[in-house]
Amino acid sequence: MVKAIRIHEHGGPEVLRYEDVDPGKPGKGEVLVRHTAIGLNFIDTYFRTGLYPSPSGLPLTLGGEAAGEVIGLGEGVDGLKVGDRVAYTGGPGAYVEQRVMPADRLVKIPDGVSDEEAAGMMLKGMTAEYLLRRTYAVKPGDNVLYHAAAGGVGLIFGQWAKHLGVDVIGTVGSAEKGELAKAHGYAHIVNYRETDFVKAVSEITGGRKCDVVYDSVGKDTFEGSLDCLRQRGLLVSFGQSSGAVPPVNIGILSQKGSLYLTRPTLFNYIATRAELEASAAALFEVVRSGAVKIRINQRYPLSEAAQAHRDLEGRKTTGTTVLIP
CATH class of the missing domain: 3.90.180.10 (Medium-chain alcohol dehydrogenases, catalytic domain)
Incomplete structure:
Protein backbone atom coordinates (compact mmCIF):
# COMPACT_ATOMS: atom_id res chain seq x y z
CA MET A 1 0.00 0.00 0.00
CA LEU A 123 0.81 20.81 -17.55
CA LYS A 124 1.69 24.49 -17.21
CA GLY A 125 4.56 24.44 -19.70
CA MET A 126 2.78 22.50 -22.41
CA THR A 127 -0.23 24.77 -21.87
CA ALA A 128 2.04 27.76 -22.56
CA GLU A 129 3.39 25.93 -25.60
CA TYR A 130 0.04 25.35 -27.28
CA LEU A 131 -1.26 28.82 -26.36
CA LEU A 132 1.76 30.59 -27.83
CA ARG A 133 2.49 28.36 -30.80
CA ARG A 134 -0.77 26.75 -31.86
CA THR A 135 -3.99 28.32 -30.55
CA TYR A 136 -2.61 31.65 -31.75
CA ALA A 137 0.94 31.69 -33.10
CA VAL A 138 2.31 34.90 -31.61
CA LYS A 139 4.85 36.91 -33.53
CA PRO A 140 6.87 40.09 -32.99
CA GLY A 141 4.64 43.14 -33.30
CA ASP A 142 1.52 41.47 -31.92
CA ASN A 143 -0.30 43.12 -29.03
CA VAL A 144 -0.89 40.39 -26.47
CA LEU A 145 -2.68 40.47 -23.10
CA TYR A 146 -2.29 37.72 -20.52
CA HIS A 147 -4.33 37.67 -17.31
CA ALA A 148 -2.87 36.32 -14.03
CA ALA A 149 0.69 36.92 -15.20
CA ALA A 150 2.22 35.81 -11.88
CA GLY A 151 0.52 32.42 -11.92
CA GLY A 152 2.10 29.11 -12.81
CA VAL A 153 1.32 29.20 -16.53
CA GLY A 154 1.78 32.96 -16.60
CA LEU A 155 5.41 32.97 -15.50
CA ILE A 156 6.31 30.39 -18.14
CA PHE A 157 4.21 32.17 -20.77
CA GLY A 158 5.91 35.53 -20.17
CA GLN A 159 9.41 34.14 -20.53
CA TRP A 160 8.55 32.10 -23.61
CA ALA A 161 6.78 35.03 -25.27
CA LYS A 162 9.79 37.26 -24.69
CA HIS A 163 12.00 34.52 -26.17
CA LEU A 164 9.76 34.65 -29.27
CA GLY A 165 10.23 38.41 -29.49
CA VAL A 166 6.76 39.39 -28.26
CA ASP A 167 5.99 42.18 -25.78
CA VAL A 168 3.15 41.03 -23.52
CA ILE A 169 0.84 43.02 -21.25
CA GLY A 170 0.23 41.12 -18.02
CA THR A 171 -2.42 41.73 -15.37
CA VAL A 172 -1.73 41.06 -11.70
CA GLY A 173 -3.43 41.64 -8.36
CA SER A 174 -0.62 43.23 -6.37
CA ALA A 175 2.57 45.24 -6.72
CA GLU A 176 4.58 42.24 -5.53
CA LYS A 177 3.11 40.01 -8.21
CA GLY A 178 3.72 42.75 -10.75
CA GLU A 179 7.44 42.75 -9.95
CA LEU A 180 7.50 38.98 -10.24
CA ALA A 181 5.77 39.05 -13.63
CA LYS A 182 8.06 41.78 -14.94
CA ALA A 183 11.06 39.68 -13.95
CA HIS A 184 9.59 36.86 -16.03
CA GLY A 185 9.36 38.62 -19.35
CA TYR A 186 6.30 40.87 -19.29
CA ALA A 187 6.87 44.22 -20.98
CA HIS A 188 3.88 45.95 -19.36
CA ILE A 189 2.18 45.28 -16.02
CA VAL A 190 -1.37 46.31 -15.07
CA ASN A 191 -2.55 45.97 -11.46
CA TYR A 192 -6.24 45.28 -11.98
CA ARG A 193 -7.02 46.17 -8.35
CA GLU A 194 -5.81 49.73 -8.91
CA THR A 195 -6.38 50.30 -12.64
CA ASP A 196 -9.11 49.57 -15.19
CA PHE A 197 -7.25 47.05 -17.33
CA VAL A 198 -9.36 47.83 -20.43
CA LYS A 199 -8.34 51.49 -20.34
CA ALA A 200 -4.74 50.56 -19.56
CA VAL A 201 -4.56 48.22 -22.55
CA SER A 202 -5.94 50.91 -24.85
CA GLU A 203 -3.33 53.38 -23.59
CA ILE A 204 -0.44 50.91 -23.85
CA THR A 205 -1.36 49.92 -27.40
CA GLY A 206 -2.10 53.46 -28.57
CA GLY A 207 -5.75 52.58 -29.09
CA ARG A 208 -5.03 49.63 -31.37
CA LYS A 209 -5.98 47.10 -28.67
CA CYS A 210 -4.90 43.44 -28.74
CA ASP A 211 -4.60 40.80 -31.39
CA VAL A 212 -5.12 38.10 -28.76
CA VAL A 213 -6.13 37.95 -25.10
CA TYR A 214 -5.34 34.89 -22.99
CA ASP A 215 -7.79 34.62 -20.08
CA SER A 216 -7.71 31.89 -17.43
CA VAL A 217 -9.59 33.99 -14.85
CA GLY A 218 -13.06 33.62 -16.35
CA LYS A 219 -16.09 35.32 -14.87
CA ASP A 220 -14.38 38.44 -13.50
CA THR A 221 -12.44 39.29 -16.66
CA PHE A 222 -14.43 37.89 -19.58
CA GLU A 223 -16.31 41.01 -20.65
CA GLY A 224 -13.29 43.24 -20.16
CA SER A 225 -11.18 40.84 -22.18
CA LEU A 226 -13.56 41.19 -25.13
CA ASP A 227 -13.22 44.98 -24.87
CA CYS A 228 -9.43 44.67 -25.09
CA LEU A 229 -9.56 43.11 -28.56
CA ARG A 230 -9.16 44.78 -31.93
CA GLN A 231 -11.57 43.94 -34.72
CA ARG A 232 -11.38 40.23 -35.53
CA GLY A 233 -9.19 39.65 -32.48
CA LEU A 234 -9.14 36.34 -30.62
CA LEU A 235 -10.11 35.68 -27.00
CA VAL A 236 -8.57 32.48 -25.67
CA SER A 237 -10.57 31.53 -22.57
CA PHE A 238 -8.68 28.61 -21.03
CA GLY A 239 -9.62 28.67 -17.34
CA GLN A 240 -12.00 30.07 -14.75
CA SER A 241 -10.21 30.74 -11.48
CA SER A 242 -12.80 33.40 -10.55
CA GLY A 243 -15.74 31.23 -11.58
CA ALA A 244 -17.35 30.00 -14.76
CA VAL A 245 -18.16 32.47 -17.52
CA PRO A 246 -21.94 32.99 -17.63
CA PRO A 247 -23.87 31.97 -20.75
CA VAL A 248 -22.93 34.25 -23.63
CA ASN A 249 -25.07 35.63 -26.44
CA ILE A 250 -22.72 35.07 -29.35
CA GLY A 251 -24.11 38.19 -31.01
CA ILE A 252 -21.82 40.15 -28.69
CA LEU A 253 -18.86 38.91 -30.75
CA SER A 254 -20.29 40.62 -33.81
CA GLN A 255 -21.15 43.80 -31.95
CA LYS A 256 -17.63 44.16 -30.57
CA GLY A 257 -15.84 43.71 -33.88
CA SER A 258 -16.43 40.25 -35.38
CA LEU A 259 -14.35 38.72 -32.62
CA TYR A 260 -13.22 35.12 -32.32
CA LEU A 261 -13.62 33.09 -29.12
CA THR A 262 -12.15 29.69 -28.28
CA ARG A 263 -12.15 27.55 -25.14
CA PRO A 264 -9.16 25.20 -25.57
CA THR A 265 -7.77 22.58 -23.25
CA LEU A 266 -4.30 21.06 -23.23
CA PHE A 267 -5.48 17.49 -23.64
CA ASN A 268 -6.90 18.19 -27.09
CA TYR A 269 -3.47 19.48 -28.10
CA ILE A 270 -1.52 16.42 -26.90
CA ALA A 271 -4.09 13.78 -27.83
CA THR A 272 -1.69 11.78 -30.00
CA ARG A 273 1.73 10.45 -29.10
CA ALA A 274 3.29 12.62 -31.80
CA GLU A 275 1.64 15.77 -30.43
CA LEU A 276 2.71 14.92 -26.87
CA GLU A 277 6.31 14.32 -27.88
CA ALA A 278 6.48 17.51 -29.96
CA SER A 279 5.00 19.67 -27.22
CA ALA A 280 7.23 18.19 -24.51
CA ALA A 281 10.31 18.49 -26.72
CA ALA A 282 9.61 22.18 -27.38
CA LEU A 283 9.16 22.77 -23.64
CA PHE A 284 12.30 20.89 -22.62
CA GLU A 285 14.27 22.77 -25.28
CA VAL A 286 13.40 26.27 -23.98
CA VAL A 287 14.00 25.20 -20.38
CA ARG A 288 17.37 23.57 -21.07
CA SER A 289 18.45 26.61 -23.11
CA GLY A 290 17.74 28.87 -20.15
CA ALA A 291 15.16 30.92 -22.08
CA VAL A 292 12.50 29.70 -19.66
CA LYS A 293 13.32 29.08 -16.01
CA ILE A 294 11.05 26.96 -13.82
Missing part, protein backbone atom coordinates in the same frame (compact mmCIF):
# COMPACT_ATOMS: atom_id res chain seq x y z
CA VAL A 2 1.07 3.58 -0.65
CA LYS A 3 -0.27 6.96 0.45
CA ALA A 4 -2.55 9.10 -1.69
CA ILE A 5 -4.70 12.20 -1.42
CA ARG A 6 -8.28 11.31 -2.35
CA ILE A 7 -11.75 12.79 -2.10
CA HIS A 8 -14.89 10.85 -1.27
CA GLU A 9 -17.15 13.87 -1.72
CA HIS A 10 -16.90 17.24 -3.41
CA GLY A 11 -16.21 20.38 -1.41
CA GLY A 12 -13.50 22.59 0.03
CA PRO A 13 -9.94 21.60 0.96
CA GLU A 14 -11.30 19.83 4.03
CA VAL A 15 -12.56 16.93 1.87
CA LEU A 16 -9.00 15.91 0.97
CA ARG A 17 -8.04 12.68 2.72
CA TYR A 18 -4.53 11.26 3.12
CA GLU A 19 -5.03 7.50 3.00
CA ASP A 20 -3.67 4.13 1.91
CA VAL A 21 -4.27 2.86 -1.62
CA ASP A 22 -3.06 -0.06 -3.68
CA PRO A 23 -1.21 1.22 -6.77
CA GLY A 24 -1.67 -2.09 -8.55
CA LYS A 25 0.70 -3.78 -10.97
CA PRO A 26 1.48 -2.61 -14.50
CA GLY A 27 -0.32 -4.48 -17.25
CA LYS A 28 0.35 -4.61 -20.96
CA GLY A 29 1.82 -1.33 -22.19
CA GLU A 30 1.99 0.09 -18.66
CA VAL A 31 4.68 1.01 -16.15
CA LEU A 32 4.74 1.60 -12.40
CA VAL A 33 6.14 5.02 -11.48
CA ARG A 34 7.40 6.07 -8.05
CA HIS A 35 6.66 9.77 -7.81
CA THR A 36 9.37 12.11 -6.60
CA ALA A 37 7.42 15.35 -7.14
CA ILE A 38 3.81 16.20 -8.01
CA GLY A 39 2.59 19.42 -9.61
CA LEU A 40 -0.15 21.56 -8.06
CA ASN A 41 -2.56 23.24 -10.50
CA PHE A 42 -5.78 25.21 -10.28
CA ILE A 43 -7.55 22.53 -12.29
CA ASP A 44 -7.06 20.25 -9.26
CA THR A 45 -9.48 22.46 -7.33
CA TYR A 46 -12.05 22.17 -10.12
CA PHE A 47 -12.08 18.38 -9.73
CA ARG A 48 -12.17 18.72 -5.94
CA THR A 49 -15.23 20.97 -5.97
CA GLY A 50 -17.01 19.04 -8.71
CA LEU A 51 -16.86 21.92 -11.20
CA TYR A 52 -15.16 19.42 -13.49
CA PRO A 53 -16.77 15.97 -13.37
CA SER A 54 -14.62 13.06 -12.26
CA PRO A 55 -13.92 10.71 -15.17
CA SER A 56 -14.12 7.70 -12.85
CA GLY A 57 -16.52 8.75 -10.12
CA LEU A 58 -15.67 8.83 -6.41
CA PRO A 59 -13.43 8.25 -4.54
CA LEU A 60 -11.03 10.25 -6.72
CA THR A 61 -7.30 10.76 -6.47
CA LEU A 62 -6.53 14.31 -7.53
CA GLY A 63 -3.57 15.67 -9.47
CA GLY A 64 -2.72 16.06 -13.14
CA GLU A 65 1.07 16.06 -13.42
CA ALA A 66 4.06 14.45 -11.77
CA ALA A 67 7.59 13.20 -12.23
CA GLY A 68 9.36 10.16 -10.90
CA GLU A 69 11.22 6.97 -11.57
CA VAL A 70 10.10 3.85 -13.42
CA ILE A 71 10.14 0.98 -10.91
CA GLY A 72 8.15 -1.67 -12.79
CA LEU A 73 7.39 -2.64 -16.38
CA GLY A 74 4.40 -4.38 -17.87
CA GLU A 75 4.41 -6.57 -20.94
CA GLY A 76 5.23 -5.00 -24.28
CA VAL A 77 6.74 -1.74 -23.05
CA ASP A 78 9.35 -0.39 -25.44
CA GLY A 79 11.56 2.63 -24.97
CA LEU A 80 11.46 2.68 -21.18
CA LYS A 81 13.39 0.75 -18.56
CA VAL A 82 13.49 0.54 -14.78
CA GLY A 83 15.35 3.55 -13.42
CA ASP A 84 14.33 5.98 -16.16
CA ARG A 85 13.23 9.41 -15.01
CA VAL A 86 9.84 10.24 -16.50
CA ALA A 87 7.16 12.91 -16.32
CA TYR A 88 3.59 13.26 -17.50
CA THR A 89 0.40 15.24 -17.44
CA GLY A 90 -3.04 13.77 -17.77
CA GLY A 91 -6.31 13.18 -15.98
CA PRO A 92 -6.63 13.07 -12.19
CA GLY A 93 -4.60 10.54 -10.23
CA ALA A 94 -1.18 12.07 -9.54
CA TYR A 95 -1.54 12.82 -5.80
CA VAL A 96 -0.10 9.45 -4.86
CA GLU A 97 3.29 7.97 -4.00
CA GLN A 98 3.22 5.37 -6.78
CA ARG A 99 1.04 5.07 -9.87
CA VAL A 100 0.53 2.75 -12.81
CA MET A 101 0.63 4.73 -16.05
CA PRO A 102 0.29 3.97 -19.77
CA ALA A 103 3.83 4.03 -21.13
CA ASP A 104 2.79 6.06 -24.16
CA ARG A 105 1.67 8.95 -21.93
CA LEU A 106 5.12 9.32 -20.33
CA VAL A 107 8.07 11.33 -21.57
CA LYS A 108 11.65 10.91 -20.46
CA ILE A 109 13.11 13.78 -18.47
CA PRO A 110 16.30 14.96 -20.18
CA ASP A 111 19.53 15.76 -18.40
CA GLY A 112 19.56 19.33 -17.18
CA VAL A 113 15.94 19.22 -15.98
CA SER A 114 15.24 18.22 -12.36
CA ASP A 115 12.34 16.05 -11.24
CA GLU A 116 10.77 19.01 -9.41
CA GLU A 117 11.04 21.21 -12.49
CA ALA A 118 9.51 18.51 -14.67
CA ALA A 119 6.67 17.83 -12.21
CA GLY A 120 5.88 21.51 -12.01
CA MET A 121 6.01 22.31 -15.70
CA MET A 122 4.40 19.55 -17.73
CA ARG A 295 11.29 28.29 -10.29
CA ILE A 296 9.71 26.20 -7.56
CA ASN A 297 8.29 28.89 -5.28
CA GLN A 298 6.39 26.60 -2.89
CA ARG A 299 6.84 23.04 -1.67
CA TYR A 300 4.42 21.10 0.52
CA PRO A 301 4.50 17.52 1.76
CA LEU A 302 1.87 15.45 -0.06
CA SER A 303 0.15 14.99 3.29
CA GLU A 304 -0.43 18.78 3.45
CA ALA A 305 -2.21 19.02 0.11
CA ALA A 306 -5.23 20.63 1.80
CA GLN A 307 -3.12 23.58 2.94
CA ALA A 308 -1.62 23.84 -0.54
CA HIS A 309 -5.14 24.10 -1.96
CA ARG A 310 -6.10 26.79 0.57
CA ASP A 311 -3.05 28.83 -0.34
CA LEU A 312 -3.60 28.37 -4.07
CA GLU A 313 -7.25 29.46 -3.92
CA GLY A 314 -6.36 32.29 -1.55
CA ARG A 315 -3.96 33.69 -4.18
CA LYS A 316 -1.07 33.21 -1.74
CA THR A 317 1.08 31.23 -4.14
CA THR A 318 3.08 32.41 -7.11
CA GLY A 319 4.57 30.47 -10.00
CA THR A 320 5.16 26.78 -9.52
CA THR A 321 4.18 24.68 -6.51
CA VAL A 322 5.00 21.02 -5.98
CA LEU A 323 3.89 18.37 -3.53
CA ILE A 324 6.61 16.05 -2.25
CA PRO A 325 5.59 12.44 -1.49
